[in-house]
Amino acid sequence: MKKFMMNLDYFFKEAGRIIRLNSLSNIFTFLGTVLVLFLLASVVTGWSIASRLVTMLEEEAEISAFYHEDVNENGVLGLVDSIDKLDGVISVRLVNEAEAYNRMEQILANDAGVLELFEENPFKAYIEIRINPGMIDSIVEKVEGFKEIEFVRDNRGVLESINSIINGIHVVGYLVIVAVGITTVIIISHMIRQGIYNNRDQIKTLHLLGASRMFIGFPFVCVGLLITVGAGLIATFIMSLVIHQGYIAIGGTIPFIPLPPEGSLVLGVTTVLISVSLILGMVGSLFGLSSVRQV
Amino acid sequence: MIELKEVSLRYGDGTLALNNIDLTIGSGELVYITGPSGSGKTSLLKLIMGMENPTSGTVKVLDKTLSELKSKDIRCLRQRVGPVFQELKLVPGRSALENVLMGIRFLEFSRKEMREYAIDALKKVGLSHKSHSMVENLSWGEAQRVAIARAIARKPGLILADEPTGNLDQDNAVNILNILSSFQQQNTSVVVTTHATHLIESQKNTTIIRMSQGTISVEKRGDGI
Numbered sequence: 001m002k003k004f005m006m007n008l009d010y011f012f013k014e015a016g017r018i019i020r021l022n023s024l025s026n027i028f029t030f031l032g033t034v035l036v037l038f039l040l041a042s043v044v045t046g047w048s049i050a051s052r053l054v055t056m057l058e059e060e061a062e063i064s065a066f067y068h069e070d071v072n073e074n075g076v077l078g079l080v081d082s083i084d085k086l087d088g089v090i091s092v093r094l095v096n097e098a099e100a101y102n103r104m105e106q107i108l109a110n111d112a113g114v115l116e117l118f119e120e121n122p123f124k125a126y127i128e129i130r131i132n133p134g135m136i137d138s139i140v141e142k143v144e145g146f147k148e149i150e151f152v153r154d155n156r157g158v159l160e161s162i163n164s165i166i167n168g169i170h171v172v173g174y175l176v177i178v179a180v181g182i183t184t185v186i187i188i189s190h191m192i193r194q195g196i197y198n199n200r201d202q203i204k205t206l207h208l209l210g211a212s213r214m215f216i217g218f219p220f221v222c223v224g225l226l227i228t229v230g231a232g233l234i235a236t237f238i239m240s241l242v243i244h245q246g247y248i249a250i251g252g253t254i255p256f257i258p259l260p261p262e263g264s265l266v267l268g269v270t271t272v273l274i275s276v277s278l279i280l281g282m283v284g285s286l287f288g289l290s291s292v293r294q295v
Numbered sequence: 296m297i298e299l300k301e302v303s304l305r306y307g308d309g310t311l312a313l314n315n316i317d318l319t320i321g322s323g324e325l326v327y328i329t330g331p332s333g334s335g336k337t338s339l340l341k342l343i344m345g346m347e348n349p350t351s352g353t354v355k356v357l358d359k360t361l362s363e364l365k366s367k368d369i370r371c372l373r374q375r376v377g378p379v380f381q382e383l384k385l386v387p388g389r390s391a392l393e394n395v396l397m398g399i400r401f402l403e404f405s406r407k408e409m410r411e412y413a414i415d416a417l418k419k420v421g422l423s424h425k426s427h428s429m430v431e432n433l434s435w436g437e438a439q440r441v442a443i444a445r446a447i448a449r450k451p452g453l454i455l456a457d458e459p460t461g462n463l464d465q466d467n468a469v470n471i472l473n474i475l476s477s478f479q480q481q482n483t484s485v486v487v488t489t490h491a492t493h494l495i496e497s498q499k500n501t502t503i504i505r506m507s508q509g510t511i512s513v514e515k516r517g518d519g520i
Contacts, residue, residue, distance in 0.1 A: 003401070006406050
């Protein structure tokens with residue numbers, strides 16, 4: 001290890017020399033890696049925003065249970081208590097007739113005057129149940145099973161749409177991550193193989209002089225890491241500019257979209273991208289280095 | 296130091312490069328291997344370097360039997376040898392000093408020792424004034440001396456030099472042989488292949504191995520050491 005640290009400056013000097021030896025090809029490799037990692041950054045950003053949106057929607061997922069008119073106050077409270085204990089139920093709240101009327105007034109806003117046409121409050125009291133949307137079927141079935149319950153109104157269509165959107169985003173995200181991973185590893189490994197081929201005489205000489213595979217190969221690992229991490233930094237920088245401009249645009253035109261704080265989003269994307277760059281650079285380099293024995 | 300017992304080497308195309316050779320080279324011995332092209336000189340050095348495996352027989356170098364060594368042990372063995380390749384194998388785009396340093400970076404020397412040994416080796420071959428010159432800007436004779444400096448900076452127990460006087464004029468060739476033979480006094484075995492038999496006629500305390508069609512004849516001059 002001491003020997004390794006002592007030669008660290010040599011390894012990076014060698015890496016620079018290997019890059020310069022085939023500079024045009026390496027510049028295009030670098031640009032290609034920037035674009036691929038920018039694609040990954042876009043997916044990570046979209047994923048972060050979608051995840052936050054989904055979390056917020058999940059927190060708002062609820063069903064309404066209407067009970068028979070002949071159930072007395074104690075019966076209703078007992079029913080609320082029983083529903084609260086069901087698996088997948090986050091919270092339960094009794095909404096009386098007056099609150100139901102007020103809510104409708106708020107929803108109708110300027111058109112709320114229409115409610116004055118009714119001589120009596122037309123809204124019934126109900127039980128508002130916030131749920132885990134993934135368990136909607138079992139919860140609805142159990143709530144409908146209570147004899148005091150007249151009917152259950154669920155937003156199953158909306159909740160199922162949310163679930164399918166979440167699944168879709170996840171599938172696309174995974175596909176992009178796999179595609180980016182494979183593409184980067186192949187690009188880097190080909191570049192390393194090219195570097196090995198260009199330096200084959202030097203590698204053979206070092207073998208004959210008794211240098212270890214690690215000593216010979218580490219400059220090539222440095223090349224892979226320098227290119228991917230450099231590309232990752234540039235992709236992150238471009239993405240942070242895009243996020244900043246996007247926040248300004250969305251904040252002005254569609255302010256109700258619940259975006260995560262800009263700073264934490266950029267930090268998250270940076271962390272993911274640099275980590276992925278390091279891993280892909282290392283894997284690509286080692287993959288390319290496996291051809292050293294063939295030199 | 297080096298011991299070959301009933302060693303033969305036949306290449307894939309059927310060429311018999313070495314034919315049933317027995318040879319012993321002791322510590323601190325200076326050995327010249329001569330013979331015409333294709334007589335097996337380079338093949339013999341390649342066997343000693345572990346670059347070729349004998350078709351039959353055993354090769355022992357620095358007290359290790361090569362056929363019994365794993366690749367890691369071969370690597371360790373090579374670290375104890377100072378090779379001077381016929382085609383030099385210097386790395387272009389680097390200075391003479393960088394080339395010498397490249398041969399010793401992975402050995403168990405401290406940073407200070409590495410630099411000291413490299414500079415000292417260049418001084419011994421008379422190239423300290425060109426240590427920062429790119430090797431492609433050096434003459435063949437100078438590049439040859441850089442290759443020797445790379446070998447001797449490693450503080451090897453054995454120096455193997457393949458045709459170090461090839462393509463050199465008489466003065467440079469004598470100079471190179473004098474440099475190599477000076478290591479004999481430091482208890483380092485030196486094995487040199489050369490075409491230039493006229494240059495070694497006057498050498499004393501040497502072993503001359505004459506090769507012909509894969510066989511050898513050994514002549515000891517003085518005590519050989």
